[in-house]
Amino acid sequence: MISDIKLYIPTLAEIVKAQQLTELEKFFEIRLLEARPFSFEPGQFILLSVLGVGESPVTLASSPLKKDGVEVCVRRVGSLTNALHRLQEGATIGLRGPFGKGFPIEALKGKDLLFVAGGIGMIPLRSLIHYILERRKDFGQLSILYGAKTPKEFLFADELMAWGQKGDVRLMLTVDKPDETWGGNVGVITRLIPPLELRPKETYAIIVGPPVMYKFVLMELYQKALPESQILMSLERRMRCGVGKCGHCQINNVYVCQEGPVFSYQFLKRLPEAI
Amino acid sequence: MKEGFLHKKDIGPFYKDLKKDYKVYRVKKKGPHYVFGEAPDFWDPGEDYIPTILPPKKYLQPQEETLFCMALAPRPSLKPKIEAPPQVIFGVRPCDISGISLTDKVFFDTNVDPYYKARRENTTIIGIDCLRPCDKDCFCSTVGSLDVKEGFDLLLTDIGEGYFITVGTPRGEKLLQDFSKARKPSEKEKESFLARREGRKKEYPYKFKTELSNLPLLFTSNWEHPVWKEIGDICLACGRCNLVCPTCYCFDTFDAMDVSLREGERRRQWDGCLLAEFAMIAGGVNFRTQRSQRLRHRFNRKFNYQMAKHGQSHCVGCGRCYRACLVHIHPVEVVNRLAEVKHD
Numbered sequence: 001m002i003s004d005i006k007l008y009i010p011t012l013a014e015i016v017k018a019q020q021l022t023e024l025e026k027f028f029e030i031r032l033l034e035a036r037p038f039s040f041e042p043g044q045f046i047l048l049s050v051l052g053v054g055e056s057p058v059t060l061a062s063s064p065l066k067k068d069g070v071e072v073c074v075r076r077v078g079s080l081t082n083a084l085h086r087l088q089e090g091a092t093i094g095l096r097g098p099f100g101k102g103f104p105i106e107a108l109k110g111k112d113l114l115f116v117a118g119g120i121g122m123i124p125l126r127s128l129i130h131y132i133l134e135r136r137k138d139f140g141q142l143s144i145l146y147g148a149k150t151p152k153e154f155l156f157a158d159e160l161m162a163w164g165q166k167g168d169v170r171l172m173l174t175v176d177k178p179d180e181t182w183g184g185n186v187g188v189i190t191r192l193i194p195p196l197e198l199r200p201k202e203t204y205a206i207i208v209g210p211p212v213m214y215k216f217v218l219m220e221l222y223q224k225a226l227p228e229s230q231i232l233m234s235l236e237r238r239m240r241c242g243v244g245k246c247g248h249c250q251i252n253n254v255y256v257c258q259e260g261p262v263f264s265y266q267f268l269k270r271l272p273e274a275i
Numbered sequence: 276m277k278e279g280f281l282h283k284k285d286i287g288p289f290y291k292d293l294k295k296d297y298k299v300y301r302v303k304k305k306g307p308h309y310v311f312g313e314a315p316d317f318w319d320p321g322e323d324y325i326p327t328i329l330p331p332k333k334y335l336q337p338q339e340e341t342l343f344c345m346a347l348a349p350r351p352s353l354k355p356k357i358e359a360p361p362q363v364i365f366g367v368r369p370c371d372i373s374g375i376s377l378t379d380k381v382f383f384d385t386n387v388d389p390y391y392k393a394r395r396e397n398t399t400i401i402g403i404d405c406l407r408p409c410d411k412d413c414f415c416s417t418v419g420s421l422d423v424k425e426g427f428d429l430l431l432t433d434i435g436e437g438y439f440i441t442v443g444t445p446r447g448e449k450l451l452q453d454f455s456k457a458r459k460p461s462e463k464e465k466e467s468f469l470a471r472r473e474g475r476k477k478e479y480p481y482k483f484k485t486e487l488s489n490l491p492l493l494f495t496s497n498w499e500h501p502v503w504k505e506i507g508d509i510c511l512a513c514g515r516c517n518l519v520c521p522t523c524y525c526f527d528t529f530d531a532m533d534v535s536l537r538e539g540e541r542r543r544q545w546d547g548c549l550l551a552e553f554a555m556i557a558g559g560v561n562f563r564t565q566r567s568q569r570l571r572h573r574f575n576r577k578f579n580y581q582m583a584k585h586g587q588s589h590c591v592g593c594g595r596c597y598r599a600c601l602v603h604i605h606p607v608e609v610v611n612r613l614a615e616v617k618h619d
Contacts, residue, residue, distance in 0.1 A: 004389065006355065008528075049541075051530070052530050054528070092350070094353070237556055240526070245381065245382065246543075247525030251562070272498055
């Protein structure tokens with residue numbers, strides 16, 4: 001239980017690196033101004049303040065094993081994210097958290113992992129993928145399916161190349177609209193699933209993407225006979241407080257900021273408002 | 276002193292003495308309505324009372340409040356700001372006392388809200404009991420919020436010559452000793468109190484067509500009931516029901532800067548789940564686009580989600596939402612529509 005005067009007060013932090021990744025997404029490395037450890041689980045989120053503009057929930061994109069600062073990647077969609085994009089290296093922002101429950105790393109150990117990322121869904125998955133690659137021996141086969149609208153919209157393109165060349169990662173990319181540079185898959189991400197050979201009982205699927213993607217990916221995984229408890233999803237909601245009060249992230253009787261944002265399909269299927 | 280008696284002629288001086296040390300709020304007339312506000316002398320509408328436009332939650336979780344102050348230059352700095360002057364809310368009825376005690380559960384649960392906590396701990400609740408329903412639209416006894424056991428410091432029950440006082444907290448006891456001429460009640464006064472409390476039961480008919488404890492399951496099993504579309508079709512999504520509800524506490528946060536844009540505050544303000552944008556996320560995806568979905572969510576919060584969690588209806592039966600509703604959606608009618616479903 002937190003009983004803290006600072007419940008809603010951010011810790012100040014500095015943007016130490018800002019890098020435009022795509023037209024809409026920008027990458028930031030952030031360090032707390034005060035020297036204190038910041039530990040988190042992949043899949044958890046923070047509330048990020050642009051002081052004078054407001055506060056928004058953002059998932060952490062870096063590995064929890066990275067000690068000097070955290071990384072986020074933010075799409076420019078509204079007033080806060082636009083203001084964030086305008087900030088330069090050296091700017092001060094605010095940060096609260098981490099909040100929520102992340103991916104169940106202990107349960108994933110020893111299992112084959114199938115990542116299904118759509119668009120900016122890759123951001124929370126990057127945190128977990130980095131962690132897994134640093135602890136590679138603890139996990140089984142690793143497959144990463146990643147879909148973007150166009151080839152230019154893939155996030156972390158350099159890292160994707162590196163993962164694809166590792167030999168122990170199966171990386172499959174697809175785009176909705178190819179351009180002249182693209183020689184790979186075209187079409188929705190669900191098409192990548194049927195040809196996969198999975199060991200359903202030994203596999204966890206981890207899906208993060210736009211709301212519309214979930215239903216179709218679930219249908220394909222159902223064909224593969226994956227147990228519902230081994231299908232994990234991270235849900236997007238507009239958390240205002242992060243501490244289970246403000247009501248904005250509530251799905252049926254569940255506060256996503258407290259019990260999520262990572263859930264199993266087994267849990268979510270009883271919540272009609274979830275996806 | 277766990278019980279007391281205060282003569283009616285002594286309540287005015289009690290009120291005046293409290294005002295010396297506290298900000299005191301009581302029920303006042305405002306046009307045809309009642310409101311809580313400040314007033315020089317004691318007055319109370321007694322049996323003419325109908326619930327105030329806004330419940331006393333406005334003194335515990337103000338419509339808008341500052342969370343912290345910020346200066347952006349020369350270097351950004353943040354400073355918490357909590358304002359919680361000692362205050363007494365006089366004349367709070369059982370429905371609102373229940374509302375406060377339910378909101379306590381929310382804000383003191385898991386992550387204690389420091390703003391609510393500071394205000395709540397500096398707030399004394401002096402209740403005035405109800406012996407008959409305030410109007411035809413209240414249903415406090417049906418949802419179990421008439422016989423309050425917690426949430427007040429003192430509860431005054433009119434027994435004719437004076438008030439029988441139930442002491443709820445040590446703070447209430449001390450207040451009574453320090454500020455009032457209350458004495459121990461006589462046997463006869465206690466009997467009169469018990470007789471009136473017993474006698475009021477027949478004044479409050481049970482209004483639901485099902486047991487109160489059935490509601491969480493009834494709401495879960497009627498997710499697709501036609502009543503949601505029916506009330507959704509007439510609802511204006513104005514959010515008045517949220518604003519006037521003693522147990523609606525959801526909020527939004529925003530930054531308010533002064534004209535120099537160098538200093539400002541982060542604030543929070545009441546928000547309402549009936550408003551269209553409430554469940555909207557970045558990029559405009561909205562998980563409750565339909566009014567029927569938002570009404571269903573609100574009803575489920577009162578009679579299912581929160582009720583299952585805290586073991587008590589989060590609707591306190593004050594009837595404010597119905598009185599405020601421009602299209603006359605009545606919670607009792609909605610519950611009874613669900614209760615009518617015939618199971619084979």
